[in-house]
Amino acid sequence: MNDLLKHFREKQKQLNNEKIMNTQCPYCSMQCSMQLIEERIIERMKYKVVPNKMDPTSQGKLCIKGLNAHQHVINDKRITSPMLKIDGEFVKITWDMALEIIKGKFKSIQEEDGFDALSVYGGGSLTNEEAYMLGKFARVALKTRHIDYNGRFCMSSAATAANDAFGIDRGMTNPLSDIPLAKCIILAGTNIAECQPTIMPYFLKAKKNGAFIIAIDPRETATTKIADIHLQLKPGTDWSLVNGMLKVLVEEGYANKDFIENRTHGYNDLQQFLCNIQLTDIVEQTGIHEKQIRLAAEMYGKANSAMVFTARGVEQHVNGNETVRNFINLCLITGKIGREGCGYGAITGQGNGQGGREHGQKADQLPGYRSINNMEHRKHIASVWGMNEFDLPSKGVSAYEMIEKIDRKEITGLLVVGSNPVVSNPNAIFVEKSLKKLNFLVVVDMFISETAQLADLLLPSSSYLENEGTMTNLEGRITLRNGERKKPGEVKHDWEILRDIATILGEGEYFNYATSEDIFNELRVASRGGRADYAGVTYERLNNKEKLYWPCPNSDHPGTERLFSDQFAHTDGRAVIKVIATTPNREAISEDYPLYLTTGRVLAHYLSGTQTRRSSSLNSRYPESHIEIHPLAAKKFGVKDKSFVKLESKRGSVVVRCKITPKIRRDTVFVPFHWGDIQNINRITDPSFDPSCKMPSFKLCAVKISPF
Known part of the structure; x- marks a missing residue:
């Protein structure tokens, strides 16, 4: 009977021209996996999305974005060939012509304005392979120090805070499976119910298990509804609220003296600082009643297990890094980190927001989360790339600072890959005005976005259904996304576009890749020994459904599911507690702007x-x-x-x-x-x-x- 059903199913596929594609959602950092069934019925295409019940992260769930992600792929407004702007209108051209134009323009800019007059602007939704290749492309093919990406606006506060406090930045120190084990959970500046809906079941399960949930947000949201207490504070005062909680924790005896003494630095300075602040001042700064501050602190303090989560609501501020450091202080002074149900998590926003910041898209970074200013790090990467470390460009500037350099005409050429800075940057009117000053703007995208409208040349890129590659989700787990759908028209993968540009610029020997796996295998070598070590991760292991978290230093290593069980990543194995005493330099409300x-x-x-x-x-x-x-x-x-x-x-x-x-x-x-x-x-x-x-x-x- 099973053979008969199988035969019938195969016949049905042939008759209906059905194609089943295994893929994962291109949007948020959960990276939920699914099947897309594409079926031709007469002359009409029908699509059905089936969640992957075996997905260890999403556990068979999809949100509305994942269920409809394929719709933009089949949108008839997709760019399917290179397009050159002539007299204000885009005209289709060949790839050969597009590459020749790029060669002429880039070479001219380098000769007239210098190598650093070219710049590259990347994105946090690129695959690990493409993020790695983009950083290499900027520094090797273009020889410029000016590369950054839109993840600067997503994870930089939390990343800097985690690196400084722990010695390593992985969005979550624990796997998602630890969340239901926590007896107290702090959700600070995060609306996961709308931003990462498929993570909600973990928190609902924790609540069912008796967890006390504290939400910190100026708004009531679908997320704050699950909270036992909602601290609806003045925007930008989270750092002060945490100082109040820390004061209560210390005064009420919730500080874990053994953990502090054996595994941290800096507690004495914090203790002295907390003695000199008053809860009445914090109430005035935050707008939160003292009883609520005390309740939140005591519930966190007395819980046997607890987790703290932050997101953009507390991070996208002029003191975002220090605010996150203060939330991390909560974990460190109570010793609630490095074990089941105890840890810190920055809820990553973009699909590959984690992997995108590990392998060289950032201005100060080399693959494996290495520093571009460290000579040993430069030497390692240069040896992998087959060049002299002294030929590697130095540190560049952040994404918005690149726009400022464009406005001053210090940067005259820009390549944008997988981003839309006209919409995503602050002060967007200034951004648009600045981009119009460029001598040459190339945008790689699927659509004519607001940024692409300003471009001199558009290059068509592939979608998530077409492009194979690895992604790293919010818990630091590496996934392999298949690319089973045929690319339409003359569309190319981002990595193919970069390879072809590098080749026409005369640097093809450094970019001799035939597949995404070729790039990944080089990334593995480049990351070996770095903070974000992928050396032991392979396509074969990922295809075999191994659940691999970095660091994963060798092929026998199972991956590191939970960080800091025994020590932190600083050379002495200790974490750093920091006093957060500064008043935020924020734009104050006034009579004119109330x-x-x-x-x-x-x-x-x-x-x-x-x-x-x-x-x-x-x-x-x-x-x-x-x-x-x-x-x-x-x-x-x-x-x-x-x-x-x-x-x-x-x-x-x-x-x-x-x-x-x-x-x-x-x-x-x-x-x-x-x-x-x-x-x-x-x-x-x-x-x-x-x-x-x-x-x-x-x-x-x-x-x-x-x-x-």
């Missing part, structure tokens, strides 16, 4: 919306942006529900539809960031950035509102 603006996501969209706005199902749910405002604030400023309003800061203005809700503080408004043009909220956000990690202040600026 409201705080904070930004974030909605369930149906992702990042700048370049892909999700090309999905009919997703875009129909959220076809336009909106502003959330409290009823009393709406009345004060004369704006009506569902009407259009004008929101202004010192940098510019946007027009969005009004949504009146009691679920936000009276002094705060919220706007999502998935739209461009006049709805682009980053037209008005503050470009001031954290001095240590260069994270802009996306989550806090002063604004005024009026009817439109």
Whole structure:
């Protein structure tokens, strides 16, 4: 009977021209796996998405974005051939012509303005192979120090904090399976119910197991609904709130003296600092009652197991790095890290936000999470690449600082791969103005995004269904994504485009790759011995469904599921506790600009919306942006529900539809960031950035509102 059913199924496939593709969602850092069934019925294509019940991360779940991810792939607005701008219009050209144009323009810029006048802007959704290759391409093929990526705006605060505190940055110190074991959970500045919905079951299971959940957010969200206590603080005061909790923990005897003495540095300075601060001052700064601060601290302190999670709500500030350090202090002074149900996690945003920051896309970084300023690190990478370490360019600048250099005409050529900086950067009006000053802008994308509209040359890239490669999810687990769908038209993979450009520039010997696996095998060697060690990870092991977390130093190693069980990654094995005493240098509200603006996501969209706005199902749910405002604030400023309003800061203005809700503080408004043009909220956000990690202040600026 089984043979008969199998035969019938095969016949059905042949008759209906059915194709089953194993893949994973291209959006958030959960990287949920699934099957896409593509079936031709007469002349119409039908698509069905089936979650992978065996997925160890998503456990067979998909959110609305994953269920409809294929829609942007089949959108008829996809770019399928190179396009050159002539007299303001894009015209299709051949790849040979496109490469010759790039060669001429890049060579001319190098000769006239210098090698560092060329720059590369990458993305956190590229595969590990392409992120690795992009960093190598910039430094070897272009010989420029100017490369950075949009992950600078996503994970840089948490990454810097983790590196400084622990000696290593992996978004989560524990596997997701530890979450249900925690008896207290802090969710700070994260709306996982909309941003990473398939992680929610872990927290719901923890709650069912008796966990006390503390949510810290100026808004009521689908995530705060699961909390036992919601601390609805003033935007940008998280660092102060944590100081209050730390003070209570120390004074009430919840500090773990053995752990502090044997595994950390810096506690005495923190203890002295906490003696000199007053909870009354913290209440005034944060707007949170003292009873709530004490309750949150005591519930965390007395729990046998506890976990702390942060996300962009606390990280995208001018003091985002220090705020995260303070949340890490909670883990360190109580010893709640390095064991089951105890640890810290930065909820990674982009699909490969973790892997994308490990292998060389950042201005200061080389593969394996090595430092470009370290001579031993440079020597190792140079030996892998077959060059002299003195020929490697030095450290560049952050993503927004590259835009500033473009504005000053210190950078005159730019290659953008997998990003949309006109929408994703702060002070977007300035960004657009600056990009128009470039002598040559090349954009690699699937669509004519807001950034691509400014390009001189567009190059068509492949989708997640077509492009094979590895990704690293939010818990540090490496996955292998298949590319089983045929590329349409003249589309190429990003790595193929980079290889072809390098070849025409005369550097092809360094980029002799035939497959993504070729690149990965070089990445393994390059990362060996680094903080992010992938040396023991292979396509074969991933195809065999081994659950591999980095560091994984050799082929016999099972991967490191939980970090810091015995020691931290600093040379002395200890973690560093740091006093966070600085007042944030934030843009204050005033009579002219009386409201705080904070930004974030909605369930149906992702990042700048370049892909999700090309999905009919997703875009129909959220076809336009909106502003959330409290009823009393709406009345004060004369704006009506569902009407259009004008929101202004010192940098510019946007027009969005009004949504009146009691679920936000009276002094705060919220706007999502998935739209461009006049709805682009980053037209008005503050470009001031954290001095240590260069994270802009996306989550806090002063604004005024009026009817439109």
